[in-house]
Amino acid sequence: MKKEYKILVLPGDGIGPEITKATLEVLKAIEKKYDVKFDIKEGLIGGAAIDETGDPLPEETLKLAKESDAVLLAAVGGEKWDNLPTDKRPEKGLLRIRKELDLFANIRPGKAYTALLDASPLKENLIKGVDLLVIRELTGGIYFGEPRGIEERNGEKVGYNTMIYSEHEIERIAKLAFEIARTRRKKVTSVDKANVLEVSAVWREVVNKVWANYQDVELEHMYVDNTAMQLVRRPKDFDVIVTGNLFGDIISDEAGALTGSLGMLPSASIGERYALYEPVHGSAPDIAGKNIANPTAMILSAAMMLDITFKMHDAAKDIQDAVEKALNDGYRTADIWQPGTKKVNTDEMAQAIIEKL
Ligand SMILES: NC(=O)c1ccc[n+]([C@@H]2O[C@H](COP(=O)([O-])OP(=O)(O)OC[C@H]3O[C@@H](n4cnc5c(N)ncnc54)[C@H](O)[C@@H]3O)[C@@H](O)[C@H]2O)c1
Numbered sequence: 613m614k615k616e617y618k619i620l621v622l623p624g625d626g627i628g629p630e631i632t633k634a635t636l637e638v639l640k641a642i643e644k645k646y647d648v649k650f651d652i653k654e655g656l657i658g659g660a661a662i663d664e665t666g667d668p669l670p671e672e673t674l675k676l677a678k679e680s681d682a683v684l685l686a687a688v689g690g691e692k693w694d695n696l697p698t699d700k701r702p703e704k705g706l707l708r709i710r711k712e713l714d715l716f717a718n719i720r721p722g723k724a725y726t727a728l729l730d731a732s733p734l735k736e737n738l739i740k741g742v743d744l745l746v747i748r749e750l751t752g753g754i755y756f757g758e759p760r761g762i763e764e765r766n767g768e769k770v771g772y773n774t775m776i777y778s779e780h781e782i783e784r785i786a787k788l789a790f791e792i793a794r795t796r797r798k799k800v801t802s803v804d805k806a807n808v809l810e811v812s813a814v815w816r817e818v819v820n821k822v823w824a825n826y827q828d829v830e831l832e833h834m835y836v837d838n839t840a841m842q843l844v845r846r847p848k849d850f851d852v853i854v855t856g857n858l859f860g861d862i863i864s865d866e867a868g869a870l871t872g873s874l875g876m877l878p879s880a881s882i883g884e885r886y887a888l889y890e891p892v893h894g895s896a897p898d899i900a901g902k903n904i905a906n907p908t909a910m911i912l913s914a915a916m917m918l919d920i921t922f923k924m925h926d927a928a929k930d931i932q933d934a935v936e937k938a939l940n941d942g943y944r945t946a947d948i949w950q951p952g953t954k955k956v957n958t959d960e961m962a963q964a965i966i967e968k969l
Pocket residue numbers: 627686687688689690691703706874875876890891892893894895896897898899904905906907909947
């Protein structure tokens with residue numbers, strides 16, 4: 613009997629449905645080539661879910677997610693819902709699904725493709741050979757800290773949030789970072805703001821404690837402001853970057869832009885029990901509905917799903933190689949297009965990748 617995997621697909625908003633369609637075509641091709649079956653269900657999240665049910669993460673979606681082997685999400689958010697209170701926004705649906713499934717680690721690889729060196733804002737000698745991994749804590753920190761709110765104080769409005777990490781939260785993400793570093797170049801950069809924040813002082817202390825069991829791995833601590841600068845000055849020096857939720861959000865977009873376009877950057881959000889795969893980019897409302905978005909970040913997120921959750925390592929490698937070959941043949945969506953290359957739309961980019969599988 614064919615091996616079967618249950619996938620919950622969440623197209624969400626903006627370019628979400630377009631890049632989902634493209635990614636599902638790639639998965640169809642993988643099904644054929646590897647003689648497996650992907651049992652795909654579709655669910656609502658974000659603005660699309662608000663419009664239909666009033667809730668950015670309907671119970672039904674969460675139930676389906678828990679019944680699936682993996683969740684594949686495109687993106688959420690858009691202007692239409694921007695005036696809703698923070699708690700009711702599309703983004704809240706994404707934050708809640710991460711929290712409910714306890715997806716504490718978000719793994720975001722940033723790799724320079726030889727064919728895309730021209731698309732990077734950095735000089736070729738700086739970017740060539742960059743291969744880094746941002747490991748972002750995803751279910752704690754200032755995103756979820758209490759107390760939080762907006763209220764009146766002394767006759768004026770104030771807004772406040774709490775950046776908080778407890779030892780066990782830091783311990784599990786640090787451990788994962790060292791484990792992953794062992795399979796790579798054995799270097800971890802822990803990013804914090806320990807010169808100012810108590811939460812970072814605890815972060816640094818716990819990372820050091822965990823490191824005691826990983827003395828074969830090099831550890832450096834770096835302040836987040838310096839990291840933002842070093843990432844554009846000498847990105848090649850980074851291997852594994854481990855950091856909290858907010859710093860990781862910012863640093864990973866920077867890493868994305870370095871290597872060409874956010875449209876190329878996949879991610880895996882994993883926990884002990886569940887896993888969700890999602891591009892780093894958002895719903896790109898400025899280009900939605902035009903079939904011009906780059907589907908590669910989501911296609912590569914699907915490859916991470918095959919690799920990490922389904923253990924289909926060959927199929928994952930196949931997709932990664934196919935992306936590289938399509939780029940080498942000059943296929944480019946608008947975000948990475950350069951004179952002399954072939955401009956293609958979302959569907960055509962997916963087809964170019966499928967042809968190379
Ligand atoms: N994981 C998510 O679902 C996620 C992540 C980030 C932002 N958002 C939401 O998305 C909305 C837009 O946010 P934003 O504009 O700050 O970030 P964004 O990532 O959506 O877009 C930033 C820029 O990158 C471009 N871009 C992004 N993905 C692309 C792709 N696949 N192909 C080509 N170009 C691409 C966009 O056109 C835009 O110019 C907001 O509502 C935001 O909250 C969602």
